[in-house]
Amino acid sequence: MKLLRLGAQGREAPVVRTDDGRFLDASPITTDFDGAFLASGGLDRLRGALATGALAEIDADGLRVGAPVARPGKVVCIGLNYLDHAAETGAAVPFRPVVFMKDPGTVVGPYDDVLIPRGSTRTDWEVELAVVIGRRARYLTGPEEAADVIAGYAISHDVSEREFQLDFSSQWDLGKSCETFNPLGPWLVTADEVADPQGLGLHLSVNGVKRQQGHTKDMIFPVARIVAYLSRYMVLEPGDVINTGTPAGVALGLADTPFLRPGDTVELSVDGLGGQRQTFAQA
Structure with a gap:
């Protein structure tokens, strides 16, 4: 469905x-x-x-079109989950998932305008596969149990402000939780219709120029492993959203690529999950 x-x-x-x-x-x-x-x-x-x-x-x-799930209890994010993205940002390949949280109030519809924060000079794009939890999950024993608690999948745009994220604090939250920074959708595709979450292509363009072209098979930590891992440290509730990371091609990793400005348009898609389109505006 x-x-x-x-x-x-x-x-x-x-x-x-x-x-x-x-x-x-x-x-x-x-x-x-x-x-x-x-x-x-x-x-x-x-x-x-x-x-x-x-x-x-x-x-x-x-x-x-609104987000396919009403405001989630939490949005949990995995950073540096693609080898090529870690390499382009100069970060070490993580030994275990890099976990951070995003304000659930950032979740908006897939075609809603995204607001560039006041004072921002480094607003960036990130196409990601989102996982939506369908059953309460705690201390899952492994990937098999994890698969049973997934309701479905959607496209997530993990918009980021890199100066806020990397320069203003040792935590990433400031650059991840600005208003409108998580378009989700257009729909939630139930898990039974996604044969393999590690078999999906991810695509993103800015003003018609292709910037990201990745594949979930290249995740360092696959979907089911992420869900099982998170359940050891927090209770995952129905409706919670997990952003599973982005492949290479973000502005942070492209030396001569400008960050987003008012009027820019970003289009993104994930195979089988539809597409999104946002225009960026000044907050």
Whole structure:
């Protein structure tokens, strides 16, 4: 299934996109796609309603696309998870996952404007595969158990301000948690429809110029290992989002490439998960 939320910010409605491109109203099953929906077996109820034809078709033309999951409890991020990205930034290859947190309030829709913070000179792009947790997870024993708690996958744009991130603090949070810094979507593709999360291409262009072209097979720490690892140190709750890292091609690693400026447009996609497009504006 492809789950998305349509409507004005704060008033999004839950919708299912079918394989033939129709949009079905999921409101008879749930008021929203959130942690409570996932924790209560909502995906199974939704599959049942689809099988019986119980969901009515809607006209989605002109409706804003919100993030596919209502505000997550937390956004957990993995840094330096691609060898080529670590190399381009001059960082050592990590022995274990580099973990940091991102303010959940950064999550916006995949086509919403992204605001460049006041005082920023080094706002950067990062296309990533996002994992959405479907069941409470703590102390998972390994990748097999981890796979069972994943609800699905989406595209995440882990926008970063490099001066705030690297120069202002020993922590990365200042450069990661600025408003609008995590477009998500356009939809959540359920785990049963993603045969191999390590088999997906990632793509990003800025103003029509290709900047990132990577593949999840090149992750240092694969998806299931990341989920199992995190569950040893924090409880993962339904609706939580994990950003799994970005491949090479960010402005930080490109010597003659300018950072983002107001009016710039970024387009990104992940194979099988759709695409995003944002225009950057001054906060």
